[in-house]
Amino acid sequence: MVVAEVSIVPIGEGPSVSKYVKKAIGVFKKYNLKVETHAMGTVLEGDLDEVLEAFKEAHRTVLNDSKRVLSTLKIDERKDKENTMERKLRAIGEL
Amino acid sequence: MVVAEVSIVPIGEGPSVSKYVKKAIGVFKKYNLKVETHAMGTVLEGDLDEVLEAFKEAHRTVLNDSKRVLSTLKIDERKDKENTMERKLRAIGEL
Amino acid sequence: MVVAEVSIVPIGEGPSVSKYVKKAIGVFKKYNLKVETHAMGTVLEGDLDEVLEAFKEAHRTVLNDSKRVLSTLKIDERKDKENTMERKLRAIGEL
Amino acid sequence: MVVAEVSIVPIGEGPSVSKYVKKAIGVFKKYNLKVETHAMGTVLEGDLDEVLEAFKEAHRTVLNDSKRVLSTLKIDERKDKENTMERKLRAIGEL
Numbered sequence: 001m002v003v004a005e006v007s008i009v010p011i012g013e014g015p016s017v018s019k020y021v022k023k024a025i026g027v028f029k030k031y032n033l034k035v036e037t038h039a040m041g042t043v044l045e046g047d048l049d050e051v052l053e054a055f056k057e058a059h060r061t062v063l064n065d066s067k068r069v070l071s072t073l074k075i076d077e078r079k080d081k082e083n084t085m086e087r088k089l090r091a092i093g094e095l
Numbered sequence: 096m097v098v099a100e101v102s103i104v105p106i107g108e109g110p111s112v113s114k115y116v117k118k119a120i121g122v123f124k125k126y127n128l129k130v131e132t133h134a135m136g137t138v139l140e141g142d143l144d145e146v147l148e149a150f151k152e153a154h155r156t157v158l159n160d161s162k163r164v165l166s167t168l169k170i171d172e173r174k175d176k177e178n179t180m181e182r183k184l185r186a187i188g189e190l
Numbered sequence: 191m192v193v194a195e196v197s198i199v200p201i202g203e204g205p206s207v208s209k210y211v212k213k214a215i216g217v218f219k220k221y222n223l224k225v226e227t228h229a230m231g232t233v234l235e236g237d238l239d240e241v242l243e244a245f246k247e248a249h250r251t252v253l254n255d256s257k258r259v260l261s262t263l264k265i266d267e268r269k270d271k272e273n274t275m276e277r278k279l280r281a282i283g284e285l
Numbered sequence: 286m287v288v289a290e291v292s293i294v295p296i297g298e299g300p301s302v303s304k305y306v307k308k309a310i311g312v313f314k315k316y317n318l319k320v321e322t323h324a325m326g327t328v329l330e331g332d333l334d335e336v337l338e339a340f341k342e343a344h345r346t347v348l349n350d351s352k353r354v355l356s357t358l359k360i361d362e363r364k365d366k367e368n369t370m371e372r373k374l375r376a377i378g379e380l
Contacts, residue, residue, distance in 0.1 A: 107205030
């Protein structure tokens with residue numbers, strides 16, 4: 001189980017990119033993942049392979065509609081403790 | 096007004112870093128900023144100078160307690176539209 | 191063809207992580223990718239699937255030797271122009 | 286002394302952003318910093334305050350010419366060892 005963060009940004013389709021971001025979030029929601037969107041990206045929780053598949057499909061979906069895409073994926077994985085959004089937020093007193 | 100995302104990670108103090116993250120969030124909350132923490136970082140909203148000051152103090156605060164720190168700051172600033180967490184989330188249908 | 195940037199950081203194995211970074215770079219070099227390492231990460235050039243495979247293997251290789259790993263992948267892909275490290279650097283006068 | 290990585294991306298000025306990236310690199314070079322550009326960003330070495338100033342000026346310079354800018358700054362600072370690009374690259378056998 002990994003906690004990940006994804007951001008997919010089309011470069012060159014004008015400064016308003018919400019249409020593209022919505023599509024990317026729609027892709028994430030098709031997968032067997034917990035999906036939580038904040039103002040700077042989307043946090044995913046699930047299996048590493050599932051996260052990588054969802055990232056690739058979201059990237060390609062946005063590239064389909066635009067000339068250039070800059071996509072970022074951050075993976076947090078640990079073996080010593082259960083790794084979930086909930087446990088992470090509880091540990092810092094934010095839940 | 097900018098929307099920013101910050102992550103401050105001590106390297107080398109063991110795999111559990113919540114104690115340090117809590118301190119960093121405490122620093123952000125002293126500033127005149129809107130602060131929203133998610134499982135992979137903290138989103139800030141406010142003036143660019145205020146964000147840069149808060150980022151620097153949080154980085155140095157965590158470095159004070161550890162040997163090495165890796166800090167990341169992402170700034171989203173635009174001139175064509177009001178730029179707030181609320182507007183961004185509303186535009187993608189997540190609010 | 192994509193240009194990508196990868197960083198693989200073990201959290202909790204002490205402040206010196208070069209042993210782990212070396213192993214990750216060794217993984218990248220097994221793939222059919224152009225690999226250029228700088229002081230803050232490694233730039234990769236090649237097919238998207240190849241980059242994702244290499245990223246996953248490097249992440250898992252470092253996780254094998256440590257308790258927690260934070261890995262970052264940034265993908266730059268465009269359809270309007272050839273996308274290579276060389277063309278990008280030439281366009282900004284750095285080659 | 287910190288080693289940092291910066292990337293300044295205008296969103297909405299078309300897919301080709303080299304004109305803006307060049308200007309940002311020009312800003313970095315005015316500061317008392319070691320500057321090394323690669324295909325996905327620029328690595329800086331110097332004092333933390335100098336890095337933050339240069340980052341802010343580069344961000345604002347690009348925003349002056351465009352509607353929206355997404356800027357990223359990553360700071361690596363450590364107290365146990367000298368922290369330079371050269372030492373980091375030497376430690377992983379890339380110099």
